[in-house]
Amino acid sequence: MKDDEKIINTDPDTKNGLTYLALGDSYTIGESVTEAERWPVLFSKTISANGLKIAQPDIIAKTGWTTANLLSNISAVNSEKPYDLVSLLIGVNNQYQNLGLQQYRSEFVKLLQKSISFAGGKNNRVFVLSIPDWGSTPAGSSGRELIGKEIDQYNEVAKEECAKAKILFIDITPTSKKALTDISLVATDGLHYSGKMHQLWVDEASPEVKKLF
Template identity: 60%
Template sequence: MLLFKVYGVMKASTSLLALMLLLGNCNNHPSPSKQGNGDKSGASYLALGDSYTIGESVPQEQRWPVLLADALNKSGKPVQSPYIIARSGWTTRDLLNAIQNYTPEKPYDMVSLLIGVNNQYRGRSLEEFRTEFHELLIKSIGYAGGEKENVFVLSIPDWGVTPYGTANRESIAKEINNFNSVAKEECKKEKILFIDITPISRTALNDPSMIASDNLHFSGKMYQLWVNEALGLVKSKI
C-alpha cells in the first residue's frame, strides 16, 4: 500500500485521481485501445503494453512507439504507424485477456512489449508476473510469425521518481528492480532483446520536464530518450 502525505480533502482527491490514471479500472478488462493510421507501406509494427505504451497524458504523436516509428523512418528504415494494443491500468493478466482473441491477418515485422508497472503497484507476486510475462512473450513471438529476433521488450520504468512516488521512492525502486529482473530472465530464456530504460526513467527525478502534466506518467521528452536508447538495437531488426 502506498502512503502519501495528504493535506486536506482537495489533496487527497487529487492523489486519488492521479493514481486512477495509473490503475485504470481494476475490476474490468476493457477493450484495448488500438491505434494505427492505415498506412501499409514499410514494416508493420505491433506495440503491446499499458499506460506508457498508450502514452497517458501526452499527445498521440509523443507516444514512444510512435516516436520510434518516426525515428526509424527518418533513419531510412520504412515503418508503418504502430498498431497499439494498450490501456492505462493493465497488468500482465489484463493484457493477456485483451489479446486472447486477437488474430492478425499476417505476422508483424516488429513487436514490442512493455508491461508490469501495475503488477508492481497492485502488489501482485513475482511468481504470477513471471508466468504471465512469459505467456506474453510467447504471444509476442507468435504475432511476429515465430521470429524471435523481431520481438523486443522495454523494461518497466520507475514511477517512484514522479511527485506521486515521493513517499515510497526507495521501496518502489526496489520492487521495480525485482520485476525487471524477472522480465530480463524470461527474455534471456526465450532469446528476446531486453532494453533497459529504467535508469533513464530515473533521471526524471532531477528534470520536471520529463514528467507528464498529471505528475504521474512520463512526458514525450522522456519517451524520446527511450527511443534514442532503443533505436540502434531495433534498427538492425528491420
C-alpha cells in the same frame, strides 16, 4: 492508475513500411501525452528517419493493465498475418497492485510467447522495454526507495525470461530516473512521463532494434 482506452491503428495513410504492433499499459498508450508523443509513435517516426521504414504502430494497451489484463485482451487478436515487429512493455501495475513476482513471471512468459506468435514465430522480431521507475516521479516520492527496489525485481524477471527466449531486452529504467532532477520529463499528472521522456526511450531503443534487421 486510472483507466484509459486501447487503440488499434486503422489509418490507411500510416500503413507504409514494416508492420509494427506495440503491447503494453499506460506507458505504451501514452497516458497524459498527445498521440504524437506516445513512444511507439515516436519510435516509428525516429527509426524510419534513420533508414528502416516502419509504419505507424497498431497499439494494444490501456492504462491500469497488468500482465493478466493484457493477456486477456490480446487473446482475440487475429494473428494470421504476422507483424514485422512486436514490442512489449508491461509490469508496472503488477508492482503497483502488489501481485507478486511469481504471477508476473508466469504471465510475462505467456506474453513473450504471444508476441513471438504475432511476429510470425520469429523471436528476433520482438523486443521488450524494461519497466520505468515511477518512484522517480512526484507521485512516487513518498515510497521512492521501495518502488525502485520492487521495479528492479520485476525487471530482473523480465530480463531473465527474455534471455531464455532470445528476445532483445532494452533497459530504459535508468533513463526514467532522470525525472528525479528534470521535471520536464514528467507529464502534467505528476505520475506518468512526458513526451520528452518517451523520446529518450526511443533514442535508446532504435539503434538496438535496427540491429535485428
